[in-house]
Amino acid sequence: MAQRSMKYVEVLGSKMAYVDEGTGEATQTVALFLHGNPTSSYLWRNVIPHVAPHMRCIAPDLIGFGDSDKPELSYRVEDHARYIQAFIEALHLRDVVLVVHDWGSALGLDWARRNSARVKGVALMEFIAPVTTWLDLSPAAYDYLRTIRDPKLGRKMVIEQNSFIEQGLPAGMLRQLSAEEMKDYRRPFFSPTTREPLYRFPNELPIAGNPSDVYAMAIAYHDWLMTTETPKLFFHAQPGIFIPPQLAEIYSKRLKSCRTVDLGPGLHYLQEDHPDKIGQEIAAWLKTLD
Numbered sequence: 001m002a003q004r005s006m007k008y009v010e011v012l013g014s015k016m017a018y019v020d021e022g023t024g025e026a027t028q029t030v031a032l033f034l035h036g037n038p039t040s041s042y043l044w045r046n047v048i049p050h051v052a053p054h055m056r057c058i059a060p061d062l063i064g065f066g067d068s069d070k071p072e073l074s075y076r077v078e079d080h081a082r083y084i085q086a087f088i089e090a091l092h093l094r095d096v097v098l099v100v101h102d103w104g105s106a107l108g109l110d111w112a113r114r115n116s117a118r119v120k121g122v123a124l125m126e127f128i129a130p131v132t133t134w135l136d137l138s139p140a141a142y143d144y145l146r147t148i149r150d151p152k153l154g155r156k157m158v159i160e161q162n163s164f165i166e167q168g169l170p171a172g173m174l175r176q177l178s179a180e181e182m183k184d185y186r187r188p189f190f191s192p193t194t195r196e197p198l199y200r201f202p203n204e205l206p207i208a209g210n211p212s213d214v215y216a217m218a219i220a221y222h223d224w225l226m227t228t229e230t231p232k233l234f235f236h237a238q239p240g241i242f243i244p245p246q247l248a249e250i251y252s253k254r255l256k257s258c259r260t261v262d263l264g265p266g267l268h269y270l271q272e273d274h275p276d277k278i279g280q281e282i283a284a285w286l287k288t289l290d
Contacts, residue, residue: 010090011083018058032097032099033047038164041060047271063075077204078213097120098121101126102128109225126242127242128205129222130222133207154202158199173273230257234260237266
């Protein structure tokens, strides 16, 4: 298993932790890996070694996640977007290839829409798209999200019982994490007082127009994604979670300048089940961007 060495940078008065590996300088194109909920840059630990020989790789821990600070915030998507934008500027990153997953996709694609000239490519997997109505969700997702958006039940599940780490994370992959891996995922959220970011994200999913600001953001970045000629690498798996087979087929046909990779069996945390394949495909794809 790959070892990580963390660096830190001050962003909006707090420290953000990040992995910085591979070749190249800040003035050159870098691969920016963005994680989602409830993970950290640790999610990319076995993917980055395949990419680092070809390009500088930077993987931040979102504010409130991993080894980054946990300031007093509401941890809404808008907060995370401000920190990611400031992080990119603090590191003087000019041109980027985005590698995004889960909420990292929302944050990365939102930034890409507003900074399209600086985006040299987008690799995406299990990304967040706006959901038109609640009935567009699977029955399991419908029941789960309705429960988690109930103020009392949701907070009990996520804050008190740490359900995103203890149940949601293992249920989102096919293999079983080792005790050491679970320890690393648990570490940033050991205390209930640290779990507000875990609770806020599922309440921000853009469903049926709510929350209105996040839904508008998702519509805008999704429209950009579907129309831009920016090179793309799209990973999907069977049956997936955010991107089930029927959606994967649509995106495979409609995304422009896109190479599609079917990873085979997989759920949501594809980096835990297919890190070598993902890393190798990204490395090969990068060569086509020169």
